Amino acid sequence: MTTFLGLDLGTSSLKAILIDENDALLAEHSVPLTVSRPHDGCSEQDPRAWETAAEAAIAAVAAKADCSGLAGIGLSGHMHGATLLGRDGAPLRPCMMWNDTRAGDQAARMDADPRFRAITGNIVFPGFTAPKVDWVRETEPEIFDKIDKVLLPKDYLRFWLTGEAVSEMSDAAGTSWLDTGARDWSDDLLAACRLSRGQMPRLAEGSEVTGTLRAELAQRWGLPQVPIAGGAGDNAAAAIGAGVVKDGQAFLSLGTSGVLFAANAGYRPDPASAVHAFCHAVPGTWHQMGVILAATDALEWLSRLTGRSAAELTSGLGDLHAPGRVLFLPYLGGERTPHNDANIRGQFLNLDHATDATEAARAVLEGVAHAFVDSRDALADTGTQITRALALGGGTRSSYWLDLLASALGVPLDVPQAGDFGAALGAARLGRMAATGAGAEIATPPPVACTHDPNPALADPLAQAQARYRAAYHKLKDL
Template structure:
């Protein structure tokens, strides 16, 4: 059996699968985010360990773990977890959606070397500009930094005693030579850091260490359980849903929105604000468009009108042509394709007839238009879309999937009921690390339904997307 641990923003999930990749048990523990100032988003790494302990306790209570051979890790990317020489955490971790370092990101990105080597724009959410912010604003903390770890890799340190990362997550720091799959000494030196400050690197399907005996004894695991490299949350989700070959893609409607396409070649195009990262499997890469608020935008609106997301989407019925009300979902800035940490969301086109339901439709359409922006950006790099699979909590809304299928003018496939996300992908990577299996175990799950574009509305959505882009340009002039 194999365990996947997925360290998300709002919670940590533990999943147990058997040799046939059937889910045996699962457990979860919640997490909260601290926002002490505008643009800030932080968590205490101690809370991750407490959540992992609680989730593993729950898993051990639900099933015997005596046959477990491997553990895989998945987690939120880009977080700056700063440790001193004793391994103690120096400050709260700045998370992926923390945008305070936008000035530092712009300064780094202005030097051509960063895009040339990393293959990406230096976004404010990435790790390197956060550490630069610490250097400029908390110099006493910076001087004590002995190791910089990503969130899931701090879990690994606790589980194994080893400071190790893997390629997919490391690619989101801005310090990785993404083509060579190795740390860049030149980029690290530009941050007044060196390889000594970085964890060692493995592929996601390789062994990174073994579970510490005291933890194995606590949860009833055998000695010698291996811990796989794992993957950043989206790369691990791709392994979970079987998106590992060129032409395959998935859309994730979670807190953020992600359009992820696998690639068998390294083909960066930073100017599009498309993310070009290593995949969690050897010799593979992926391209990704990211919007910072997907279900996060819907949940925000639900709270605004005193409802919940499920109730709002359940009221919508059949897909309709986009109305006058339009929503731009930039509640905390935007990545693809705008790279704009300062832009903020807006409602436009409101009128007397705009009620709660019309507002909900506008929010879903706004996120859909943002996804179309990412689709266009990926397509401009030559990325092919032969299959598109939907995952994440927002994929439960047929209305939303119809809107996306219609906007992109391509079918959206929905897997059978089950969890094929980051925890499942992490468990698959654990299977690979423990057995030496390859990508063949990362099959696409059974598809329960295919949501087709509503052909009568494709032009209406295309026209609305044009208005959306015009509205963004006007809003940008005000930001």
């Protein structure tokens, strides 16, 4: 049996799945990861922990299923991480993660240089790779001077698996160094950051072969030496797993962060909107994203605060009804779309003696829904209209939240049948493309288990709540 392995390096875990040529799941295993937050706005992981997690996940999958027919491996991972390697190939410091916002000043200076938006098609966000590396240059010069390669997180795994320093277009587009329309590094932008092309990984498409599994690792796991695909950043990989490739297709992801993702047949940059315009994982395609930094992460924050699990907090919500007076702004670590504000922080409003944990949880879900509406409107301002979307991610286990989101956005949300249709499947599919020469036609949408339709009766109450939410944001911004 011919099989394909997908590795997805997430914020909180590394997941490995094994599929066959029909996308049937043969084995899976996840290994938890932890995030270090040494200071406000900081978010770091040790790249060596990714090696340990990948080792455990691959070995577990190999023990659960016959991998003798393995033909290809694909990679996905959280984007924007600054993984800095010295000449010996070892990490020089912990990776600064996607939600690390300490480089706000550096990002602002870069964004004030018109070349960055013109070439990359995006605002320079504090969480992107370039400003974080510039932060290292200014505050840790002894580290900056030793940089031999700057890799994105999943590409560090590739380096460990193959010995090759390679990235691909979808992930590279989130660095602020890529000419997104031309799908190539910009020497001008690298020079502006006192870096060179030689310190960057070679670029490939997500469906291309980028190296071969090292003999030592193949022997250790009892696997054949197979090709490893370019892969994709986590959201582009999720789109491949969900079959969101054609122009107009979309998905909503309720994970640690929140993403409203729309596939595009052409390149549609509009930096002023704070919408991400990135390369997709297959040649000749692009995508746009509205990004919320705290989605389920906001609910997990409330869980830690109250000592009650997310399931306990949401179990008493009952049927969806009009929003209450309590408002929550989910800006726990800043916000991307549409505000581009690393310094803004979250806020509860209109609390009173009757506010309990359940009401606070309701406000958190509503606050995230309002943030998604902001992203929808920002996408619409670029000319991208979303008429329905697949709903992915851990937050989709809450039917209440999906009903709320469908009603707030005014679009049906389709929930896939049980199975993994996220980034790990997308990575495995890209591994299949690289190994077999298959194209994007294998990235088919999953069967739908159910659809959450908008409730017309809630359209006006939710619109009024959205107006209060935006007014609260402007008041908070002025503080």
